[in-house]
Amino acid sequence: MAVVQNLEQIIRTLIAALDDYLGRFNGPGVADVRAGVARFRDGPVREKAPNRIKAVDHVDTALSWMTAHGEEALAGAIRAAMPYLDWRAYDPYPREIIGETYATNHCATILIGEYGLIQAEDFDLGLFGFGPNILYRDHKHAAPELYAPFTGPNGWRFKAGEALDWRPAHQPVWNEAWAPHAFRSGNQPFLCVYGWTGNVSVPAEMILCDDWSALEAETAPFSA
Numbered sequence: 001m002a003v004v005q006n007l008e009q010i011i012r013t014l015i016a017a018l019d020d021y022l023g024r025f026n027g028p029g030v031a032d033v034r035a036g037v038a039r040f041r042d043g044p045v046r047e048k049a050p051n052r053i054k055a056v057d058h059v060d061t062a063l064s065w066m067t068a069h070g071e072e073a074l075a076g077a078i079r080a081a082m083p084y085l086d087w088r089a090y091d092p093y094p095r096e097i098i099g100e101t102y103a104t105n106h107c108a109t110i111l112i113g114e115y116g117l118i119q120a121e122d123f124d125l126g127l128f129g130f131g132p133n134i135l136y137r138d139h140k141h142a143a144p145e146l147y148a149p150f151t152g153p154n155g156w157r158f159k160a161g162e163a164l165d166w167r168p169a170h171q172p173v174w175n176e177a178w179a180p181h182a183f184r185s186g187n188q189p190f191l192c193v194y195g196w197t198g199n200v201s202v203p204a205e206m207i208l209c210d211d212w213s214a215l216e217a218e219t220a221p222f223s224a
């Protein structure tokens with residue numbers, strides 16, 4: 001069927017574009033994620049019902065930002081796949097702790113994984129994003145994780161109570177298993193490719209902090 005062939009080509013092109021993107025970097029975790037991609041990418045592409053939630057509007061905004069900031073090819077590969085992607089909220093957290101703003105403004109889609117378009121065992125590769133000026137509050141999980149953000153700046157911290165460390169787009173972050181992390185978008189939505197290299201079905205946990213409202217009120221110190 002032509003539609004299925006088109007889907008397969010578009011998804012394989014997207015995964016190739018994301019793998020090429022990760023190939024720009026040599027920091028911790030990049031090789032682990034690319035090894036997972038290499039292991040599973042040739043599996044069959046499944047047809048999955050696409051799903052769009054309101055927060056996916058932020059992904060569209062992020063793609064426009066990428067196009068305006070020298071990433072036309074990567075943004076184009078993602079945009080071509082958008083009609084086929086199953087976007088969901090990742091919500092293992094109590095809503096009153098993660099916060100209503102984050103809960104209703106984030107989304108993720110799994111490309112390679114148990115629930116992805118290409119099946120994998122204990123490995124996930126996907127896209128993840130949320131709206132501008134939003135803090136993804138402190139949390140931790142068993143899965144070692146790579147985030148490679150296409151947009152920026154984003155403010156990061158890896159210990160409860162510390163100040164945010166603001167970084168531009170295209171600076172990957174590797175979180176070891178159960179390492180705490182929190183991060184906040186600036187005036188642009190956050191959009192990244194993420195990889196989880198093991199323990200992917202263990203739910204993430206929040207880390208309670210008393211300075212979230214201060215971080216949420218902070219202004220990004222630079223714009224790109």
Ligand SMILES: [Fe+2]
Pocket residue numbers: 141145175181
């Ligand atoms: Fe995380």
